[in-house]
Amino acid sequence: MSWALLLGLLAALLLLLLLSRRRSRRPGEPPLDVGSIPWLGHALEFGKDAASFLTRMKEKHGDIFTVLVGGRYVTVLLDPHSYDTVVWEPRTKLDFHAYAVFLMERIFDLQLPHYSPSDEKAKMKPTLLHKDLQALTEAMYTNLRTVLLGDATEAGGGWHEMGLLDFSYNFLLRAGYLTLYGVEALPRTRESRAQDRTHSADVFHTFRQLDLLLPKLARGSLSVGDKDRVCRVKGHLWKLLSPARLAARAHRSKWLGSYLLYLEEIGVPEDMQARALVLQLWATQGNMGPAAFWLLLFLLKNPEALAAVRGELEQLLSRTEQTVSQMTTLPQKLLDSMPVLDSVLSESLRLTAAPFITREVMVDLAMPMADGREFSLRRGDRLLLFPFLSPQKDPEIYTDPEVFKYNRFLNSDGSEKKDFYKDGKRLKHYSMPWGAGHNQCLGKAYAISSIKQFVFLVLVHFDLELINPDVEIPEFDLSRYGFGLMQPEHDVPVRYRVRP
Numbered sequence: 156m157s158w159a160l161l162l163g164l165l166a167a168l169l170l171l172l173l174l175s176r177r178r179s180r181r182p183g184e185p186p187l188d189v190g191s192i193p194w195l196g197h198a199l200e201f202g203k204d205a206a207s208f209l210t211r212m213k214e215k216h217g218d219i220f221t222v223l224v225g226g227r228y229v230t231v232l233l234d235p236h237s238y239d240t241v242v243w244e245p246r247t248k249l250d251f252h253a254y255a256v257f258l259m260e261r262i263f264d265l266q267l268p269h270y271s272p273s274d275e276k277a278k279m280k281p282t283l284l285h286k287d288l289q290a291l292t293e294a295m296y297t298n299l300r301t302v303l304l305g306d307a308t309e310a311g312g313g314w315h316e317m318g319l320l321d322f323s324y325n326f327l328l329r330a331g332y333l334t335l336y337g338v339e340a341l342p343r344t345r346e347s348r349a350q351d352r353t354h355s356a357d358v359f360h361t362f363r364q365l366d367l368l369l370p371k372l373a374r375g376s377l378s379v380g381d382k383d384r385v386c387r388v389k390g391h392l393w394k395l396l397s398p399a400r401l402a403a404r405a406h407r408s409k410w411l412g413s414y415l416l417y418l419e420e421i422g423v424p425e426d427m428q429a430r431a432l433v434l435q436l437w438a439t440q441g442n443m444g445p446a447a448f449w450l451l452l453f454l455l456k457n458p459e460a461l462a463a464v465r466g467e468l469e470q471l472l473s474r475t476e477q478t479v480s481q482m483t484t485l486p487q488k489l490l491d492s493m494p495v496l497d498s499v500l501s502e503s504l505r506l507t508a509a510p511f512i513t514r515e516v517m518v519d520l521a522m523p524m525a526d527g528r529e530f531s532l533r534r535g536d537r538l539l540l541f542p543f544l545s546p547q548k549d550p551e552i553y554t555d556p557e558v559f560k561y562n563r564f565l566n567s568d569g570s571e572k573k574d575f576y577k578d579g580k581r582l583k584h585y586s587m588p589w590g591a592g593h594n595q596c597l598g599k600a601y602a603i604s605s606i607k608q609f610v611f612l613v614l615v616h617f618d619l620e621l622i623n624p625d626v627e628i629p630e631f632d633l634s635r636y637g638f639g640l641m642q643p644e645h646d647v648p649v650r651y652r653v654r655p
């Protein structure tokens with residue numbers, strides 16, 4: 156080893172030791188666990204399998220503790236009765252956006268100098284509600300039909316084989332993209348629809364390459380080869396979603412119009428706008444496909460559940476005057492009358508939605524717990540809720556929490572079940588796939604109606620089967636804890652054909 160290298164290593168070690176001057180727990184603070192590696196603390200275990208690591212920490216310290224993770228002190232709160240206080244704290248105390256801005260830069264190379272999250276939110280929120288929501292839902296139905304039925308017809312009759320994740324993610328993202336970012340032309344023609352299918356497939360396949368590398372990108376652990384690939388893929392996505400290209404598209408959503416206007420108002424140049432649009436593609440489309448994958452897989456593995464959903468849909472259709480092929484939209488009233496499918500969706504999300512609900516601690520803070528205890532949080536630390544462990548997988552709340560029970564969110568009279576208990580007390584938050592409070596997902600209603608429309612179209616128009624009916628439900632890709640919906644370690648082969 157050369158002297159220069161040795162000196163370099165010693166300097167790095169010294170720096171690490173200086174940086175990691177250990178802090179000690181002050182009275183009133185949660186239990187502190189800094190691990191054994193200076194500065195890194197528990198970063199390796201956390202990144203490898205956050206759910207197992209946090210479960211171990213909970214067994215050791217209880218439902219609130221502070222851990223050192225890559226130079227940051229993160230206070231983890233796992234008592235669902237205490238979540239409500241956190242999610243309603245004002246931004247001046249617990250801030251959602253600081254971490255989002257950090258990820259924006261690290262993953263999407265995005266810098267927005269005059270960015271104001273609250274202005275952005277004020278402009279975007281109305282575009283996902285009320286009349287605009289209805290317009291999105293209608294456009295989504297049309298676009299889902301274009302990609303789903305069009306692709307199948309183009310491919311000819313008979314069975315087609317594909318992975319179920321690929322199937323769900325592909326069709327939902329492509330239709331979602333066309334809905335938000337616009338279509339080739341209006342009125343639609345046979346040629347413009349074909350163009351929509353080709354272009355959206357290009358967007359999906361390019362996006363998916365980035366999506367697969369996202370956990371490594373967020374942790375800064377890409378190999379040299381991965382870095383090259385990420386560069387190429389991002390470059391292609393920036394071109395596909397450049398404002399100049401989007402300007403030529405028809406039937407663009409209000410959501411897109413308002414977002415572009417906001418970026419222009421704060422003086423974002425066009426090349427940076429394209430990056431922002433790629434970030435939005437991920438934020439709006441990255442979870443729906445995986446959610447639909449798990450839902451369909453649970454149905455295919457549970458014949459009783461599938462029969463119950465089919466029964467519900469057939470009953471609804473028998474009450475409408477049009478046949479399915481005549482229906483150009485799926486009215487909201489119909490979408491709102493599917494309690495069995497709603498329960499299946501809630502149960503699927505309970506088992507597979509694992510976002511980190513992260514807030515930056517902006518000032519020294521006293522945090523009251525629901526049981527009367529109070530803990531001090533330090534300014535500059537990060538607070539993390541992980542509802543996946545509790546409430547979602549908590550055996551005190553859900554019997555056999557690992558098991559998919561399609562009617563878990565149904566009362567015996569068929570209405571939605573909303574009462575779940577822990578320590579004898581009713582829970583306000585018994586599942587949190589959408590977050591909660593000030594920063595609850597703005598696209599929740601649109602996402603739910605999109606997933607339901609997709610499942611409706613698949614079940615009504617296709618025969619869909621597992622190629623191996625005995626296939627096991629795959630394990631999670633453990634590197635994806637924290638990003639939203641989990642993805643499987645590997646895909647599950649299915650075959651499908653258009654129903655005669």
Ligand code: HEM
Pocket residue numbers: 251276283438439440442443446508510511512513588589590591593594595596597598599601602639640
């Ligand atoms: C299955 C699909 C989806 C899931 C599971 C999901 C989940 C989430 C979660 C967990 C959060 C963070 C909440 C927090 O930290 O407190 C969030 C935020 C957000 N989501 Fe979604 N989301 C989905 C789809 C969508 C769609 C389709 C859109 C828009 C069209 C959207 C727009 C947003 C926005 C704008 C925020 C930030 C809210 C804020 O700034 O306060 N999401 N979502």
